[in-house]
Amino acid sequence: MSKKVVIVGGVAGGASVAARVRRLDEKAEIVMFEKGPYVSFSNCCLPFHISGDVENSQDLVLMNPDQFDKQYNIDARVYNEVVAINREAKSVTVKNIQTGETYEEAYDILFLSPGARALRPLSIPGIMSPHVFVMKTVPDVENLMTYIEKEGVKDTVVVGGGYIGLEVAENLKYVGYNVTLVEAQDQVMATLDYDMVQMVNREMLEKGLNLVLNDSVKEIKEDRVILASGKEIPAQAVVMAIGVSPENELAKQAGLEVAEQTGAIKVNHHYLTNDPYIYAVGDAIETTCFFTGKKTQLTLAGPAQRQARAAADHAYGRTYRNTGVIGSSSVKIFDLNAANTGFNERQCQAHGIDYDFAYIIPKDKVGLMPDSENLFFKLIFAVPSGQILGAQAVGKGNVDKRIDVVATAIMMNANLEDLKELELTYSPHFSTAKDVVNHAALVALNILNGDFKKVPVTKVRELVENNEMIIDAREENEYATSHIKGAVNIPLSQFRDRLSEIPKDRPVYIHCRSSQRSYNMVRALGQLGYDHVYNMDGSFLGVSEYEYFNDVRLDRDPIVTDYNFN
């Protein structure tokens, strides 16, 4: 007897369940319900329709019901909303939105993939105005574009500096709108640490995007947004991208367990809810953290697809090794790429994990190659084990490659010794013989082993303000072009003859351009009886990148005579 499989919700979770069930069971009867007009679309690509990178909004639709029927023998019903689950009867109550008619549909196995809803805090006056949009579905982006073109919108405000907010802002800017991005925290992209996000800030600043931090929306008027600070931003269209909340009403009504704090649907190892005939996958569920084993939430397409497959497999007797999630993501912001995996510093601190990190700024490929670029890379590891906890990379080149390598290493429980030995591909157009990841692991091992001490880029302003002893190990012509205020220029090529100028009785902080030369000086001094020598992480390049955005934003005195980003 063939199974009847019912799926609530399409997109990454539901559609993947449907396709997998069909491959496992040619005879299953499969019905997929979607309350909206599209059962399978690329929600990650929605922002790219704004700029025309995805020219036609219908291209965002990956599969229509007719294709599901003919190619997979799957009954995909759009505009059909599941309004109740009748667990005793093993059926769902469905409302046909177009006819208003309500009907029952029986199931042997039910898969829930309801997704998450974009937050719209009703406490903000004006939040439901016709010029306020979210970005979750194809109609959302169509409505936004129709509106701003028809109404002749010039000024836009995007609220929320997560991936969606950034991509919406970037794509609006690409096609010529004035864009202000408002973020309540002191930084966009919570996946990156504060130091790593400053390069992203600089890119947005240079591309003419108005970035407002530490401020939130108090009221939305017809022609402007009023912020908590009292600041008023002209805006004839507003996009809310402050986050999502699990669509859990159906599950709650049916008595399925949801997490108290987050509202996410609780599932077991195989994505089964507390009802043995109901699975749940995707943005609406609770997942497990790879590092801590604690419950967490992650609204990403990759994990949703894996959950879908695992749930379908389990329904057909195949077990699954649930490793938990580490959190890997990437984003392009104008000409800059950023990616991260695992824990950042904040997450380590929140979980009480003892950690340290290496921060390096090598070239992404051999420096001789015409298109080589600086790559900002941060590797976070556990102390004292050296276990890899996370990494962040920002640059114009291939940052996602390095992060994918670290993600792989993390999931294979690698430590720094493993990472330094990785034999990665090399040719001058793609990388360097000692790739960024190897290089970071070597620096990290030196830190872990106590071979040298370092001061992070976040502390340099304080050093300058306290008149600490800073040595600039670059050549004289480099120092002349631009340097840290108060720094003494003792080039690596001269220091052995100028040791008398370097005090032994107070801390000395050494930098060069990107820390290669300063590191060699630090190691040498350490062996010459200098006990208080620190390498400055990121050196002059790192300091310039770290300080620039806030110097401009807060109109404060730079700690360098001139920025240098090369």
Place this chain on the structure above:
Amino acid sequence: MSKKVVIVGGVAGGASVAARVRRLDEKAEIVMFEKGPYVSFSNCCLPFHISGDVENSQDLVLMNPDQFDKQYNIDARVYNEVVAINREAKSVTVKNIQTGETYEEAYDILFLSPGARALRPLSIPGIMSPHVFVMKTVPDVENLMTYIEKEGVKDTVVVGGGYIGLEVAENLKYVGYNVTLVEAQDQVMATLDYDMVQMVNREMLEKGLNLVLNDSVKEIKEDRVILASGKEIPAQAVVMAIGVSPENELAKQAGLEVAEQTGAIKVNHHYLTNDPYIYAVGDAIETTCFFTGKKTQLTLAGPAQRQARAAADHAYGRTYRNTGVIGSSSVKIFDLNAANTGFNERQCQAHGIDYDFAYIIPKDKVGLMPDSENLFFKLIFAVPSGQILGAQAVGKGNVDKRIDVVATAIMMNANLEDLKELELTYSPHFSTAKDVVNHAALVALNILNGDFKKVPVTKVRELVENNEMIIDAREENEYATSHIKGAVNIPLSQFRDRLSEIPKDRPVYIHCRSSQRSYNMVRALGQLGYDHVYNMDGSFLGVSEYEYFNDVRLDRDPIVTDYNFN
């Protein structure tokens, strides 16, 4: 008392030893000998000076003796050739090439990094002519460029289809020379399998490079090269890039052990030779294969740098975990990128390893993105363990990323289950939610678990010639544009109503464009009692790519009505 460290040879091995020793020991006396004019240069970048990608040949020089002296307090002596090692006396005999003078230099520890020499078989008449060049040093590329510009060379022959040969050929072609690449084997790039190299062949063909396979050089005349086949290729300049041989004379003369067959210097776990005061690193030494534990050779810059560091560390009491080498490399050929790691099919066969492979052709990023490209990907795994043995990738996009992920997985002893669960970064500009690597692992697991059967792209011509039953699962309009000769068109969207047309009593081979649709049909038929159904690896796209080059080269009848590369 400070140590005296002597290093023979610079570049990746020797210069890395020198820098590492300095960091470990500020007081060591370090002398580095180099018989040529440059102690540290980027040999991997030499070919890029031909096209002007590296405009000035002096830019290839990374560090000069003055910089070594001033920055690292290292005594780097160019034009000084070490002609003998006096092991008893712990000294080397050095000949100053410029003055002819010979002198002794004592050492406490000696590091050999002599590298490898480009092969020039003296059995080929004309091999030592002034218009025949190799590509190992800065003077080599300078001599070539001076010659071809001064002599008004139009036609060039590059002998050898390894990385250097390909890059020299590509760069000569870029600046307008006629280029013939002659390779004795039936394919270039021995790191790739025959199926994966065909895309590289097509790229070279389309860029106007004349590729001659299965032929070797019999004689080099002033104006032409005569091949073993009798073919004559006009050439006023010839570059020999048929491989290298370890520079082992010094080691042999000093009674250090070298491998009988390869001549490579034998070293232990810490790169120590059979003399406890002499280390050897780089292209001249024997290394250990990660997979088999057997001795092997690998002339790559990355491993050389790691060996250098490990050897220096060991001289200072730090031990090393020697994992052996897996062999990872990458190359850009015109607009195409290729990369590989671990074992290919030939290596598995040579070592008697039971293996199978998945071959897929997904997009390298979300298909909606304007610059998405086909990515040809082959994943090789052990049977029955599912251990990852190797991978090869070819495409216009980010192929090295996927190979680096697999390289990491290999070195962490990953199997297919690990690979399918990897949580890699995703955003539409960089990848797909189920990345290429995850996708390949899923297909491979299905193969390993016997969920479906497949026929490789290498066998399709035979199927066509034997009038086997081939089903084209694409839509009718796709079939009408181009198809495999003799294939029956039964679209995935129709097959459930046309089962009567599919025989159960003979093998059926199914393909679509890239195997997504055919795979679903194969899975369905398998459950409907069809026991002899095979998915065609790579499908129409794979067949077009596999057949095209040899169809043109051998002027043979295509097995498709028209090629389709999209």
